[in-house]
Amino acid sequence: MLLGLLLAVALIVPLLGQPYYTRLVARMAIFGIAALSLDLLVGYAGLVSFGHAAFFGIGVYCAGLLPMMGVQQVWVIVPVAMLVAALYGALSGLISLRASGLYFIFITLAFAEIVFYIAQGLRMLGGDDGFRLPAPTLLPGGASLANPVVLAYTMLAALVLAVWVARRLSESHFGQVVVAARDNETRLRAMGLSPYPYRLALYMIASALCALAGVGFANLVEYASPASMSWVVSGEFLFMVILGSAATIVGPVLGAVVFVGLEQLLSAVTEHWLFWLGIVLVLRVLLLRQGIHGLLAGGGQR
Amino acid sequence: MSMQALDQSEAVQTGAYDRSGEAPLLEVRNLVKRFGALVVTDQVSLSVRPGELHALIGPNGAGKSCLIGQITGELRPDAGEVHFRGERVDALAVPERARRGLARAYQVPRLFGSLTPEANAAVAEISRQRSGFRFWRRASTDRALAIAARAALDRVGLGRVDAPDPAGRHHPRPAGLLAHGDKRLLELAMGFASEPAMLLLDEPLAGLGPADSAAMVSLLRSLKGRYGILLVEHDVEAVFALADRISVLVGGRLIASGPAALIRTDPRVRTAYLGEDA
């Protein structure tokens, strides 16, 4: 219901003709998708990835690079971005999923750093500074994602689709195995199921979904740079997931909305908003044990 | 009486239950496991025949759980062989052995704590029918899954356990919030749910009160004959009531193995183990 209300507001805002708020809606939808994709790993599979921004960045760079080759169509850019992200997810997941706990957190960070340094080392693409998007992504029919209203509605549609897919996925046979692996790996093995292939598949799905958000982000800021995949971004994604409360579909989306709102609000009030953001993060962990969704749902449920 | 002598006499002695002619379901040959200088499994050989309930008893620290671990694949033996249904399995990983029909119930229940008991059992069915890579179909509305899961829970007599939420609506209680006795039953049900050929039970009576304990014993009795069972248990009375055959493990070595009646009177078993309880 809450999500429906938010969606209703989000659908009305772009009609008001205020570019700032329209872009805000687009931004929330984009980070909603990213947080949702990370929650598939953190919440449902118990895999705390600290390198999810790598896949976001892959999406950003695909949206920036393909127009250089004359490709602007969304139905090429999005599949290519998702495929590249899924491939890197497979490659890095094959190794990182062998590790667990603390090691998994750090090795996902390491794999993200590798992508970061690749992007930073591409001097023809501006290196550390990145580059301006040569042309926006185009929808079938020619509507451009450079138009905030088009972008906002496209990303909202993508978010709704992502929520639906994530929900079905989490309730499927596959989803049950993934949750079971989180709850008790030993038992799952004794039942004849090795968690590894399921986690790997989920890792690839989550990676691909995050790249979709990245494509949206590139069109929002009309820019691609290594900063979009820095470890700070990975941390912010985790924050969104936990802010809303993990292992629910609504939670991370809510977390992304609150995070983006907080970011805008704080940065309007003070130049040093990052300081306060950090404090909020600490307070969230120390004081608000169940996340915003848990708080709203009356605290009893996860 | 030596171990060999016990084994030979058993074919003659076992009256009520005699399927000794059948090929064993599980056969462990000369298993050895060391942790540093400590030998926890010392040249252990034993077998379980189809439908047989073979109990493994011994004092604390005798290496019973280590032996079970080597059979399921959680521990790697240093020497020796494990054969299951005529196939050598000691190089296989835990899930591969499980898929061949070797199930285990743990001493401390290992459940999927956030899932309902039904969903717990459903995961076993997903494993059995290998449908873990179905991404779209809802597990909760899958009739085949629900029927199999209910059957697994019914087998141990675990009914639907509901818990009211703060708003007063009833939801199935997640497995992590069940009472200890129910967790035990669910643990057992999870073992059976994948329709195994054999079940390894690690102290199913531990921590149960007298009533739950009696229920568990009669449950185990009802399951006897349908599966090969290797039962590790401290409750000697229950073991003598249930087992077709008993092996006694002391300090990593099998000191005796044979039908219950013989074990009860074996002087070495009495001094080494039963004497403590008698």
Add this chain to the structure above:
Amino acid sequence: MTAGLVLEQAFNGLQFGMVLFLMAVGVTLAFGVMNLINLAHGSMLMLGAYFIAAAAQKITAYPLAFVAALMLTAVAAVLLEVVVMRPLYRMGHLDQVLATFGVSIAVNEAVIMVWGREAMFVAPPDWLDGTVALTETISYPLYRLAITAVAALAGLALWLLLARTRLGMRIRAGAENGDIVGALGVNVRLLFIGVFVISSLLAALGGVMLGPLIAVQSGMGDPLLILALAVVVIGGVGSLKGALVASLAVGLIDTFGRMIWPQWLGDVVGNIVANASVYILMALVIAVRPSGLYGNHAA
């Protein structure tokens, strides 16, 4: 590549490796003893650097400024432990990652609020400003040698503390088995503060000494922290020996890599490989040994 250049790079690699060790050992101690993942550890290095920069403006005698900077860091560490870290010890890894990440964001911004966005520069003390002749043709900055020496001394002092004192025995017992500390009848609260302050001081020592070599600015500790995390993973979480071996290996591989890879693979690819080499090494180690070289922790 001349022998002299190799020698010079070897000294650079050694120095970098020792600074990494100062960072990594704190990460591994905090995890081993308190079961804490501390992403704010880079902030401690940064605070050390800012404190020496600030102290050097007020105090002309370098040794005094040095001590003042470390003392200020110790105070900050105690505050941080009491207010934020202590409740975290009992929480899950995810909560720890988030809260300490939050601390690092806040501290990174706090130094900007106090000292501004401009980078600060610290001069090395005059009496360390010379060079030492390594060979007849190659000379090496005295200050860099001093860093290696001080870091090695700090490592030695830590080793003596851990190996020869009662406090050290308790810390080691805690690092190997967190539950044991309480059983030893130790004041766990004080022990944890002690360990946290020691780890913070080691990181700050790195920052204090790096001050004159790199620009003192917000976020300067983060790349080093991430490298130190890689070191800890490569060496094996909780293993001090692993931290030392991996630090030196990473220091040398990184330093030589920056020289070798661009020559072999060309400018662009070579630089990328040089920058990412530590993480590639880490991935290889984890692929072969999922709990690091000397790790036995089920982390």
